Amino acid sequence: xxxxxxxxxxxxxxxxxxxxxxxxxxxxxxxxxxxxxxxxxxxxxxxxxxxxxxxxxxxxxxxxxxxxxxxxxxxxxxxxxxxxxxxxxxxxxxxxxxxxxxxxxxxxxxxxxxxxxxxxxxxxxxxxxxxxxxxxxxxxxxxxxxxxxxxxxxxxxxxxxxxxxxxxxxxxxxxxxxxxxxxxxxxxxxxxxxxxxxxxxxxxxxxxxxxxxxxxxxxxxxxxxxxxxxxxxxxxxxxxxxxxxxxxxxxxxxxxxxxxxxxxxxxxxxxxxxxxxxxxxxxxxxxxxxxxxxxxxxxxxxxxxxxxxxxxxxxxxxxxxxxxxxxxxxxxxxxxxxxxxxxxxxxxxxxxxxxxxxxxxxxxxxxxxxxxxxxxxxxxxxxxxxxxxxxxxxxxxxxxxxxxxxxxxxxxxxxxxxxxxxxxxxxxxxxxxxxxxxxx
Numbered sequence: 001x002x003x004x005x006x007x008x009x010x011x012x013x014x015x016x017x018x019x020x021x022x023x024x025x026x027x028x029x030x031x032x033x034x035x036x037x038x039x040x041x042x043x044x045x046x047x048x049x050x051x052x053x054x055x056x057x058x059x060x061x062x063x064x065x066x067x068x069x070x071x072x073x074x075x076x077x078x079x080x081x082x083x084x085x086x087x088x089x090x091x092x093x094x095x096x097x098x099x100x101x102x103x104x105x106x107x108x109x110x111x112x113x114x115x116x117x118x119x120x121x122x123x124x125x126x127x128x129x130x131x132x133x134x135x136x137x138x139x140x141x142x143x144x145x146x147x148x149x150x151x152x153x154x155x156x157x158x159x160x161x162x163x164x165x166x167x168x169x170x171x172x173x174x175x176x177x178x179x180x181x182x183x184x185x186x187x188x189x190x191x192x193x194x195x196x197x198x199x200x201x202x203x204x205x206x207x208x209x210x211x212x213x214x215x216x217x218x219x220x221x222x223x224x225x226x227x228x229x230x231x232x233x234x235x236x237x238x239x240x241x242x243x244x245x246x247x248x249x250x251x252x253x254x255x256x257x258x259x260x261x262x263x264x265x266x267x268x269x270x271x272x273x274x275x276x277x278x279x280x281x282x283x284x285x286x287x288x289x290x291x292x293x294x295x296x297x298x299x300x301x302x303x304x305x306x307x308x309x310x311x312x313x314x315x316x317x318x319x320x321x322x323x324x325x326x327x328x329x330x331x332x333x334x335x336x337x338x339x340x341x342x343x344x345x346x347x348x349x350x351x352x353x354x355x356x357x358x359x360x361x362x363x364x365x366x367x368x369x370x371x372x373x374x375x376x377x378x379x380x381x382x383x384x385x386x387x388x389x390x391x392x393x394x395x396x397x398x399x400x401x402x403x404x405x406x407x408x409x410x411x412x413x414x415x416x417x418x419x420x421x422x423x424x425x426x427x428x429x430x431x432x433x434x435x436x437x438x439x440x
Contacts, residue, residue, distance in 0.1 A: 009307055013038050013300070027346055028289075031296035038303050050306070054299045066175070067290065069254030070160050072283045073239075076261035077115045077232075079279060081270045083125040085228040086111060087133070091211070093226070099201025099208030101134050102147045106193045109151030110186065111229075113158035114236045115261075123152030123389050127396035140207040141401050143200065146409035149382055149389040150193060150417070156344075156378040158186035159240055160257070163344060163377060165250065166294075167370050170352045175250040176243050180435040181367045182374060188430060189375075189420045196416055231267065235260045244438055290345055297349030324362040325425070328369070331355055332376050332421065339380020340387075347377065371424060371431040379417045382410040 013034050020030040039047030090104025097103075105126060112125065126148045134144045156163050159179035168175045201208035238260065242253040265271035322330070338347050352373070359369045381389045390406050397406070424430050 009038065009042070013303070017300075028292040028296045031293070031300045031346070035296065035300040035303055039299075042303070042307070047303075050302055051299050054302050055295050065251040066160075066165050066254040067162060068283055068287045069251070069258045070162055070165070071286050072279060073254070073257040073261040074115065075279045075282050076258070076265055076275075077112075078125055079270065079275055080261070080265040080268045082115075082228075082232055082264065082268065083108070083112065083129055085268075086232070087126070087129050089226060089228040091133070096210050098205040098210055099197045100210060101130070101137065101139065102143060102197045102201070102208050103194050105130050105134075105144075105147050106151045106190050106197070109148070109154050110158055110190045111232060111236070112152075113155040113186070114160070114240070115232055123149060123392040124396055126152065127393050131397065134208075135398070137211060138206070138209045142405055142409040143197070143207050145393055145397060145401055145406055146413050147193065147197060149393050149406070149410060150413035151190070152389055152392070153378040153381045154186055154190060156374050156381070157182045157189065157371070159183060160243070160250075160254070161374065163348065163374055164370065166345060166348050167352060167373065170348065171356045171366055171370065173366060173370065174439075176246065177367050177435040177439055178370050179240065180244050180438050181371050181431045184434050185371050185375065185420065185424055185431050188423070189417065192416050192420055193413070196412065231264055235264060293345050294349055297346050298353075301350050301353045324364065327362060328359070328364065328372070328425065331359075332372060332425075335373065335376035336379060336383070339377060340383050344377040344380060344388075347380075348373070365428065365432060367435060368424075368428045368431050372421065375417065375421050375424065379414055379421070382414050382417070384410075 016034045017030045020033065021027065025033075036048065036051065039050055086108045087104075090108060091101060094100035094104040108126065108130070131144060131148060135141060155161065159182050161179070161182060164178045164182060165175060167173065168178050197208065235257065239253050239257040242248040242256060243250050247253075248256070262271065262276075265275070335347065335351070338351070356366055356369070359366055381387050384390060384407050387410065390403070390410065393406055394403055
């Protein structure tokens with residue numbers, strides 16, 4: 001079996017994995033079955049030792065401590081009632097302008113992204129709170145659902161992003177640099193969404209009609225409503241400031257965030273032992289899923305790297321005479337396709353060990369590439385057939401919003417994300433300016 005072409009073996013591994021996925025096997029078992037079978041056929045029983053060594057090397061990393069802490073923080077904040085207060089604030093501040101509630105929803109999504117670090121929290125929370133409110137006020141259902149799904153996906157890019165932590169773990173990058181690099185592109189993308197909603201609703205106010213005159217408040221009441229921002233803003237600045245400015249390690253900052261989320265829930269008078277138990281169980285379930293995928297995917301990737309597939313792909317790239325930027329674009333296209341079928345964590349564990357060395361050899365900044373990768377995964381969450389935010393939204397949307405409506409709702413926002421991706425490819429300083437200022 002060792003005489004086989006490494007690229008042919010790698011292709012066979014990926015095809016076998018996809019066949020098992022189509023048959024309905026869980027992703028972890030697909031990776032383990034194909035990985036274990038390939039290792040045994042290639043190297044015999046000695047190949048199975050790689051499963052133990054890759055498991056130990058993957059788990060022996062202090063960065064992973066931050067994952068359950070940030071997940072706990074996001075779940076605790078989601079259940080504390082902060083989202084309700086933030087949407088009430090947005091309704092009071094921006095309800096009087098066309099598309100104002102949609103614009104405000106994007107702002108809330110950005111805030112929740114900075115508190116939760118995952119996409120599902122903002123999508124589900126605002127699907128429950130903001131969606132019915134905007135539909136009741138005559139907002140277009142596709143504009144509303146698209147805004148919430150795209151805004152929810154900002155959790156990938158705006159720190160503290162759980163996916164960025166996993167990327168840093170695999171690529172041996174500084175989490176502080178990645179968080180700093182994701183902030184400006186995340187805010188830029190949120191600004192693009194706001195501009196799009198403003199233009200569409202400005203041209204056709206029926207898509208996002210302003211609230212009735214009697215519901216509008218004076219400036220004093222509007223300013224008073226902004227107190228809902230104070231506590232979340234303090235927590236966000238505390239956690240991100242500790243990481244970015246090197247006051248604590250990311251793992252220590254995540255513990256501060258977890259403790260701060262409990263404090264906020266107590267101040268909001270929503271904390272109780274039942275809620276704590278629910279959050280702990282949910283955190284354990286999510287971490288269990290992530291760690292099983294991580295172990296299986298790292299083992300899977302080590303096999304094709306051990307075959308020399310990475311070196312061969314590098315040689316093929318050199319022989320192709322493609323410009324470095326076209327190679328990057330090809331990688332991003334690969335992510336776009338994989339995102340339609342695979343989980344984002346599976347994609348990062350399978351491809352990053354293969355792609356990052358190539359990116360370094362091409363002379364590109366791997367922090368910049370991290371932002372491109374994260375943004376590609378953000379787009380993948382909106383693309384059918386397996387875009388996760390489509391299913392998150394469907395689970396909370398009323399019956400009149402069909403899955404077909406959700407597919408159509410994502411189209412303009414996927415285009416906007418591709419525009420954002422193109423801007424960061426063309427102007428890397430959008431991502432690199434802030435980490436360069438802070439760390440240099």
